[in-house]
Amino acid sequence: MGRQQVWDRGEVLASAMGLFRRRGYLGASLRDLEEATGMHPGSLYRAFQSKEGLFSAALDAYNDQVVEGRVRVHLLDTQDPVAGIRSFFTSAFDANPGPEPDPGCLLTNTAVESYTVPQASEGVRRGLETIESGFADALTRARAQQLLPAELDVEVSAVQLLTLYQGLLVLVRSGTAAAKLHAITDGALASIGAGQAKAPQQASASRMRNNDE
Amino acid sequence: MGRQQVWDRGEVLASAMGLFRRRGYLGASLRDLEEATGMHPGSLYRAFQSKEGLFSAALDAYNDQVVEGRVRVHLLDTQDPVAGIRSFFTSAFDANPGPEPDPGCLLTNTAVESYTVPQASEGVRRGLETIESGFADALTRARAQQLLPAELDVEVSAVQLLTLYQGLLVLVRSGTAAAKLHAITDGALASIGAGQAKAPQQASASRMRNNDE
DNA sequence: CTCGTAGTTGAACGATCGCTCACAAAATAG
DNA sequence: CTATTTTGTGAGCGATCGTTCAACTACGAG
Numbered sequence: 002m003g004r005q006q007v008w009d010r011g012e013v014l015a016s017a018m019g020l021f022r023r024r025g026y027l028g029a030s031l032r033d034l035e036e037a038t039g040m041h042p043g044s045l046y047r048a049f050q051s052k053e054g055l056f057s058a059a060l061d062a063y064n065d066q067v068v069e070g071r072v073r074v075h076l077l078d079t080q081d082p083v084a085g086i087r088s089f090f091t092s093a094f095d096a097n098p099g100p101e102p103d104p105g106c107l108l109t110n111t112a113v114e115s116y117t118v119p120q121a122s123e124g125v126r127r128g129l130e131t132i133e134s135g136f137a138d139a140l141t142r143a144r145a146q147q148l149l150p151a152e153l154d155v156e157v158s159a160v161q162l163l164t165l166y167q168g169l170l171v172l173v174r175s176g177t178a179a180a181k182l183h184a185i186t187d188g189a190l191a192s193i194g195a196g197q198a199k200a201p202q203q204a205s206a207s208r209m210r211n212n213d214e
Numbered sequence: 215m216g217r218q219q220v221w222d223r224g225e226v227l228a229s230a231m232g233l234f235r236r237r238g239y240l241g242a243s244l245r246d247l248e249e250a251t252g253m254h255p256g257s258l259y260r261a262f263q264s265k266e267g268l269f270s271a272a273l274d275a276y277n278d279q280v281v282e283g284r285v286r287v288h289l290l291d292t293q294d295p296v297a298g299i300r301s302f303f304t305s306a307f308d309a310n311p312g313p314e315p316d317p318g319c320l321l322t323n324t325a326v327e328s329y330t331v332p333q334a335s336e337g338v339r340r341g342l343e344t345i346e347s348g349f350a351d352a353l354t355r356a357r358a359q360q361l362l363p364a365e366l367d368v369e370v371s372a373v374q375l376l377t378l379y380q381g382l383l384v385l386v387r388s389g390t391a392a393a394k395l396h397a398i399t400d401g402a403l404a405s406i407g408a409g410q411a412k413a414p415q416q417a418s419a420s421r422m423r424n425n426d427e
Numbered sequence: 428c429t430c431g432t433a434g435t436t437g438a439a440c441g442a443t444c445g446c447t448c449a450c451a452a453a454a455t456a457g
Numbered sequence: 458c459t460a461t462t463t464t465g466t467g468a469g470c471g472a473t474c475g476t477t478c479a480a481c482t483a484c485g486a487g
Binding site (some may be wrong): 027028105108113114116117122125157158160166167168171172174176184185187188189 | 236237238240241318321322323325326327328329330335338339342370371373374376377378379380381382383384385387388389394397398400401402405
């Protein structure tokens, strides 16, 4: 019984997530969120109790949809795990269609903003672990396919890739040129020994040199 | 002629810098900044014109003092450049004395918060470049001392270290355990080929395994 | 001692913040 | 229909935001 809900939780969380990714927790005001989601403050607070509650739900949705989706597509379900690692990196800065430069990674941004949203740290931890274990899976398969050196330490390399990836996202936000980001991606693959058995794409031959956008 | 200024610009900027590092630009309110610096709004605005102006000055001071100082001590003035690179990494999460967990890197935080403080991007760029060229200098000297492989590409490795370092700072803010951060540092040195000629400290023998603080 | 100048002080401005709540609207039950 | 329950609506709350400004205080010059 009672009136039926007219808004879709997934759509609302997607809109809120987009705003939080672009502007951060503090930078997204409730008025902004109302406009983005099309909801009114009463309904928002009935559903999520507070701005923090909405953020928490958006972070969970980000983990469940964006992070897990990207990990699955690029790292788990790929035929060529090495190419998957590469595309996992490049898709973070390539293929930003329109005028919006970059939506930002909610995990990276929230980790840095952690002082302001302390109760979100568990969500951040969960997302980072999802990425790390995705790297570990891809590395294990790549090693089994002899695309990587047999003596590669998968656990250590997975953390290394996670760290490089987070650093790359920081550089993306700082406005680093795409060529440099590609060079970093090449270096990441080189550092785990890729290219000693195969060379699936055009060589990484010094894409650097130009420093700016 | 006229009344003489009673506050020290360096001290005021140091206090403001500390607050911005801990809480970010949006998270540090003017009331907070007044308390931290001991100044009153009138004087603050007379001297810095706006909150953004104060932040800009604090970011410049951060580059000139903290970043350049750390780069000089660990990367430029060291006898052993490889050990310097290691200590540059570890000093970002070790040696946090008291209750405060971590002040945060103003470059990392500002890059991520860039939407809110667009005119700070030049300062961020400058700081990142200082670190990168510091790495390049240390790598060049290390290679000359045959501490690193002769075929090492200094430019590529310097960007790689910068990216890893930024990623490390994100992980620090996410509450990653110190053991894991040490393992990342070990991996960073391993990825540039350190340890093939010398082993200046206790081995990196799998410090991993424990996942949490 | 007076005057002009540079610096300090803090009350208070309008705007916006996160949030509440009384009420209206839409659904089911009897 | 009426009664009950759930959801949507939006005016508006107190608090705080970044910022301004008029009064006040210390200095040097004449």
